[in-house]
Amino acid sequence: MLKTWRWFGKKDKISLAMLKQIGVEGIVTALHDVPNGEVWQLEDIVDMKEYIEDAGLKWSVVESLPVSEAIKYGGEACDRLIGNYIVSLANLGEAGIRTVCYNFMPVIDWVRTDLDYKWKDGTSSLYFDKVRFAYFEIYILEREGAEKDYSPEILAKVEELNKTITQAEKDKLVDTVIVKTQGFVNGNITSADQHPVTKFKKLLALYDGIDKDALRQNMKYFLEQIMPVCDEYGINMCVHPDDPPFQLLGLPRIVTNEEDINWLLNAVNHPCNGLTFCAGSLSAGLQNDVPEMAKKFASRTKFVHLRSTNILSNGDFVEANHLEGKGHLIDVIRIFEKENPKLPMRVDHGRLMLDDGDKGYNPGYSFHGRMLALGQVEGIIATVQNNLRQK
Numbered sequence: 597m598l599k600t601w602r603w604f605g606k607k608d609k610i611s612l613a614m615l616k617q618i619g620v621e622g623i624v625t626a627l628h629d630v631p632n633g634e635v636w637q638l639e640d641i642v643d644m645k646e647y648i649e650d651a652g653l654k655w656s657v658v659e660s661l662p663v664s665e666a667i668k669y670g671g672e673a674c675d676r677l678i679g680n681y682i683v684s685l686a687n688l689g690e691a692g693i694r695t696v697c698y699n700f701m702p703v704i705d706w707v708r709t710d711l712d713y714k715w716k717d718g719t720s721s722l723y724f725d726k727v728r729f730a731y732f733e734i735y736i737l738e739r740e741g742a743e744k745d746y747s748p749e750i751l752a753k754v755e756e757l758n759k760t761i762t763q764a765e766k767d768k769l770v771d772t773v774i775v776k777t778q779g780f781v782n783g784n785i786t787s788a789d790q791h792p793v794t795k796f797k798k799l800l801a802l803y804d805g806i807d808k809d810a811l812r813q814n815m816k817y818f819l820e821q822i823m824p825v826c827d828e829y830g831i832n833m834c835v836h837p838d839d840p841p842f843q844l845l846g847l848p849r850i851v852t853n854e855e856d857i858n859w860l861l862n863a864v865n866h867p868c869n870g871l872t873f874c875a876g877s878l879s880a881g882l883q884n885d886v887p888e889m890a891k892k893f894a895s896r897t898k899f900v901h902l903r904s905t906n907i908l909s910n911g912d913f914v915e916a917n918h919l920e921g922k923g924h925l926i927d928v929i930r931i932f933e934k935e936n937p938k939l940p941m942r943v944d945h946g947r948l949m950l951d952d953g954d955k956g957y958n959p960g961y962s963f964h965g966r967m968l969a970l971g972q973v974e975g976i977i978a979t980v981q982n983n984l985r986q987k
């Protein structure tokens with residue numbers, strides 16, 4: 597597989613020269629400064645592409661060209677925004693960039709409750725605490741009907757937590773769930789002059805009446821509109837699975853399991869309608885057998901995220917070492933190496949370790965942690981390739 601790395605643009609403290617030294621071959625990035633919904637201009641794309649090429653690397657994948665909320669909930673601005681999306685795709689195609697990762701998660705992208713969960717060895721990683729998330733929904737967002745989504749055991753623990761939780765812990769939860777993750781990805785929460793919770797509630801309300809079927813129809817419509825331009829330029833659209841792959845906040849989530857992925861690949865059965873196989877996101881769903889899914893969807897996979905999680909008995913999940921956990925990366929790599937050894941892959945999320953905190957850390961995207969993971973993954977790839985040669 598092609599070794600790529602998610603790089604956050606010219607302001608990223610992890611420079612392209614550093615990436616070159618650690619054996620990265622391709623860059624995964626986006627025009628992070630362009631506001632959500634606006635056209636990516638050809639000259640800006642070319643400027644970024646040349647900057648990357650001047651460092652001896654290649655812009656392999658766009659992650660992400662964000663799908664605006666109005667496209668997802670089918671708002672008034674939907675067709676205008678799809679129009680902008682099509683122009684951005686054409687401009688990417690003109691510049692020769694042919695793999696685009698996106699997601700179709702309403703309101704939130706990935707979500708965790710703790711971005712700095714401490715391990716005994718002194719490193720830390722991302723963590724999802726089910727009880728704390730339920731607390732956030734019930735007591736902080738005060739979402740109507742949220743209790744119905746949780747078991748009596750979880751609700752009892754939420755009541756316990758409510759007796760002891762401090763204001764600082766509550767603030768941290770808001771900052772983690774809303775500002776650092778969703779805000780970081782979409783840039784539309786942190787700049788708010790309102791309290792993040794107020795803004796967040798407004799975003800949630802946009803989805804009133806949008807159930808799973810309605811969201812699916814909106815996704816199908818979006819894909820149908822963009823397929824012609826993808827076809828013209830040979831652009832692979834790669835949807836990222838929902839992270840985590842289960843329902844949250846009363847919002848529909850439609851890229852969570854095998855049935856969902858089958859649905860979306862068949863709803864618009866075009867070779868440019870593909871998948872980002874994120875082993876980590878899928879691994880956090882009890883329903884998912886990740887290697888089985890890799891086998892099933894290998895031919896429609898155009899980009900791979902290598903990461904793994906462990907689901908704990910209390911329903912929490914924690915990001916695991918890249919050699920362990922439910923992502924089963926050794927099996928997954930074996931499948932993709934066999935099917936398509938040229939597939940771009942990036943190690944996804946790494947632990948925070950050594951002096952990573954000094955590098956303008958984006959949650960999950962540490963330097964040393966990801967470098968360690970890249971080394972582990974390279975070892976797996978080399979072994980798998982060697983085994984395949986001997987067969």
Ligand code: DNO
Pocket residue numbers: 659660697698699705706781836944960
């Ligand atoms: C989290 C990432 C996601 C991903 C988007 C793709 O670390 O995997 O934010 O980039 O969902 O659209």
